[in-house]
Amino acid sequence: MLNSPEGHISITGVSKYFGRHKALDNVSLEIPPGTVTVILGPSGSGKSTLLRTINHLERVDEGFIQIDGDYIGYRRQGDKLYELKEKEILRQRVNVGYVFQNFNLFPHMTVLENLIEAPVAHRQLTKKQATERAYELLDVVGLRNKADAWSRHLSGGQQQRIAIARALALKPRVMLFDEPTSALDPELVGEVLDVIKTLARSGTTLVVVTHEIGFAREVADQVVFMVDGKIVEQGESDAVLNRPQHPRTRQFLSKVLS
Amino acid sequence: MKTHETIKVVPARYPLRIVGAGVALLILAIVIQSVAFNPRWEWGVFARWFFDPIILEGLGQTLLLTLLGTVLSVIFGGVLALCRLSSSWLLSSLAWGYIWLFRSLPLIVVLIVLYNFSYLYDTLSVGIPFTGITWASYQTINVLGQFSTAVFGLTLVQSAYTAEIIRGGFLGVDHGQYEAASALGLPAWRRTLRIILPQALRTILPSGFNEIISLAKGTAMVYVLAMPELFYTIQMIYNRTQEVIPLLMVGAVWYLVITSFLSAIQYLVERALAKSERRSAVNTNRSRAVAPAATATQEPAHAQLS
Numbered sequence: 001m002l003n004s005p006e007g008h009i010s011i012t013g014v015s016k017y018f019g020r021h022k023a024l025d026n027v028s029l030e031i032p033p034g035t036v037t038v039i040l041g042p043s044g045s046g047k048s049t050l051l052r053t054i055n056h057l058e059r060v061d062e063g064f065i066q067i068d069g070d071y072i073g074y075r076r077q078g079d080k081l082y083e084l085k086e087k088e089i090l091r092q093r094v095n096v097g098y099v100f101q102n103f104n105l106f107p108h109m110t111v112l113e114n115l116i117e118a119p120v121a122h123r124q125l126t127k128k129q130a131t132e133r134a135y136e137l138l139d140v141v142g143l144r145n146k147a148d149a150w151s152r153h154l155s156g157g158q159q160q161r162i163a164i165a166r167a168l169a170l171k172p173r174v175m176l177f178d179e180p181t182s183a184l185d186p187e188l189v190g191e192v193l194d195v196i197k198t199l200a201r202s203g204t205t206l207v208v209v210t211h212e213i214g215f216a217r218e219v220a221d222q223v224v225f226m227v228d229g230k231i232v233e234q235g236e237s238d239a240v241l242n243r244p245q246h247p248r249t250r251q252f253l254s255k256v257l258s
Numbered sequence: 259m260k261t262h263e264t265i266k267v268v269p270a271r272y273p274l275r276i277v278g279a280g281v282a283l284l285i286l287a288i289v290i291q292s293v294a295f296n297p298r299w300e301w302g303v304f305a306r307w308f309f310d311p312i313i314l315e316g317l318g319q320t321l322l323l324t325l326l327g328t329v330l331s332v333i334f335g336g337v338l339a340l341c342r343l344s345s346s347w348l349l350s351s352l353a354w355g356y357i358w359l360f361r362s363l364p365l366i367v368v369l370i371v372l373y374n375f376s377y378l379y380d381t382l383s384v385g386i387p388f389t390g391i392t393w394a395s396y397q398t399i400n401v402l403g404q405f406s407t408a409v410f411g412l413t414l415v416q417s418a419y420t421a422e423i424i425r426g427g428f429l430g431v432d433h434g435q436y437e438a439a440s441a442l443g444l445p446a447w448r449r450t451l452r453i454i455l456p457q458a459l460r461t462i463l464p465s466g467f468n469e470i471i472s473l474a475k476g477t478a479m480v481y482v483l484a485m486p487e488l489f490y491t492i493q494m495i496y497n498r499t500q501e502v503i504p505l506l507m508v509g510a511v512w513y514l515v516i517t518s519f520l521s522a523i524q525y526l527v528e529r530a531l532a533k534s535e536r537r538s539a540v541n542t543n544r545s546r547a548v549a550p551a552a553t554a555t556q557e558p559a560h561a562q563l564s
Contacts, residue, residue: 055441057437057440057441086446087445087446090440090443090444090445090446091443092443093440093441093442093443094443096441097441098441100434100437100438100441102434104432104434104435104437104438105438106435106438106439106453107457108456108457117442117444117452117453118442118443118444121442121443121444121445121448122443166442167441167442170442170443
């Protein structure tokens with residue numbers, strides 16, 4: 001998986017409406033394989049919506065999203081795009097891991113059961129192989145001793161680390177993080193960010209929506225700044241964070257950093 | 259100043275509670291005394307009939323109706339609930355219409371209409387509608403006898419209520435659980451059965467058992483079909499012997515037994531489901547051997563944050 005050439009995300013002219021509100025306005029973005037992209041922006045700027053469209057949790061109204069050339073939610077034949085059935089969409093999602101703000105672990109299952117559910121459901125692995133893989137992943141997130149615990153007995157930071165491990169269990173090419181540390185107590189943020197930093201060096205393509213500027217500075221290859229459903233600034237993290245061009249970016253950064 | 263060891267702790271006393279409990283016990287004693295010693299309750303007759311084969315046969319019918327009504331209405335009600343939750347506009351409106359209709363009609367009306375179905379339609383046939391093709395044809399009166407009418411009527415009405423309870427349970431599950439299951443690409447049936455249903459059961463079961471209990475007692479309604487379940491059997495007997503009260507007591511106690519039995523099952527099922535809620539942080543069923551070592555290195559657990 002190291003330096004795998006897979007996981008190229010290409011977003012072309014994507015728009016999304018919620019009723020009359022335009023949540024995404026003609027967004028285009030290239031995310032090269034194996035890179036880390038951090039999406040910043042004030043709340044309501046559409047950054048989470050953009051992330052959700054990449055996994056087809058949200059359907060786009062205009063434009064296309066491709067991962068390694070495959071259209072998300074569609075199948076191309078000649079000049080026509082055929083909408084995929086739910087079953088095919090679900091299969092497409094195997095390539096994309098998603099980490100939620102509220103973890104969303106399955107509370108009626110143990111940690112181990114949470115981790116083996118998807119690989120077994122997709123027949124990627126037998127139950128035994130999936131269990132072995134689950135323990136490997138628990139080592140990655142440093143929670144091997146929690147394998148038999150119920151998720152609700154874990155701290156928020158531990159739950160989020162398990163949620164990351166669960167998303168990794170399908171060996172996705174792309175990992176999406178939707179404000180992974182926003183629901184955490186401040187002292188627990190670090191342990192989750194450390195896990196994501198480890199992933200950043202593994203060759204998986206990461207897209208992270210966050211307010212953690214320090215994390216963006218340290219890990220991101222590319223920083224994207226969104227306002228009102230539009231990308232107003234994007235570039236290398238050093239350029240966007242230290243020499244922002246757009247007044248809204250400057251305003252946002254001065255508020256967040258002060 | 260005294261040391262702490264010599265200070266005596268006096269518990270707070272509530273004299274009125276003791277008086278209240280005394281009054282309640284007195285009333286209970288009066289009730290028991292009057293029921294046990296008033297000869298008109300005729301407990302001898304009660305004892306003679308309680309295990310009578312005819313009564314037990316009626317009880318058997320009641321239990322069978324309850325069982326069939328429960329199983330069929332859970333299956334059909336589950337399908338209705340899924341239709342109601344479906345994103346298909348047509349399916350969800352049809353299910354809504356069904357639930358509206360059968361929650362509006364009294365059970366007794368449904369039963370009598372069904373029982374008179376042979377007046378409306380002489381034969382029931384299997385074939386292709388709007389064509390002359392028929393594969394099988396039956397006399398309505400042979401298909402809808404007392405027992406099948408009773409089962410059919412109870413199921414039709416009960417599934418409308420069951421559907422709403424199941425739907426309520428599904429709606430009560432956090433939306434994030436649907437999204438997490440979808441994001442992992444779990445197939446729809448697996449998402450419903452393994453992720454959502456087990457969580458929905460926690461809210462479905464208490465009201466579900468309520469429904470089963472009222473169904474068990476509601477089966478008494480099928481006496482209008484002259485079907486010999488428990489209540490109809492009792493009526494038949496006391497119409498002949500004129501021992502109304504002791505025979506009604508036979509029925510009352512049997513219904514009490516059924517309900518107590520169902521309540522006990524409910525308690526056991528709910529306790530089994532609550533396993534992930536219990537206080538031990540480690541699933542002891544799986545890892546009894548390693549649990550002590552694991553707890554030793556455990557980090558402090560925090561409450562769930564969201």
